[in-house]
Amino acid sequence: MFLTRQQIVTVRSVGVAAVVALSLASCATYKEEFAGINSRLDTLDAKVQGAAQSAESANQSAQQANQRLDQIEGRVQRLETAPRRTPRG
Numbered sequence: 001m002f003l004t005r006q007q008i009v010t011v012r013s014v015g016v017a018a019v020v021a022l023s024l025a026s027c028a029t030y031k032e033e034f035a036g037i038n039s040r041l042d043t044l045d046a047k048v049q050g051a052a053q054s055a056e057s058a059n060q061s062a063q064q065a066n067q068r069l070d071q072i073e074g075r076v077q078r079l080e081t082a083p084r085r086t087p088r089g
Helices: 005-025 028-081
Strands: none
C-alpha cells in the first residue's frame, strides 16, 4: 500500500514531534539514540517517497499502454470483420 503525500507529511510530523518531546523530556545520554531514530525516520521517509514516485511512474506507463491499446482496437476490429481473402494458386 502506498501512502499519499498528506499521510507522509503526517507520519513525519508525528515522528518529529515524538522525537522533540522525547528529547525535551530526556537527558543528554540519549542523544545517540535519538540521532539513530532520526536517521531511521529519514531513511523511511526517503523509501516512502521513492515508492510513491515509482507508483506514479507505473501509473503513467499503464495509462500510456491503455491509450496505445485504444488506438489499435479499431484496426483489430476491422481486420476481424473483414471478408476472408481466398489464397491464390
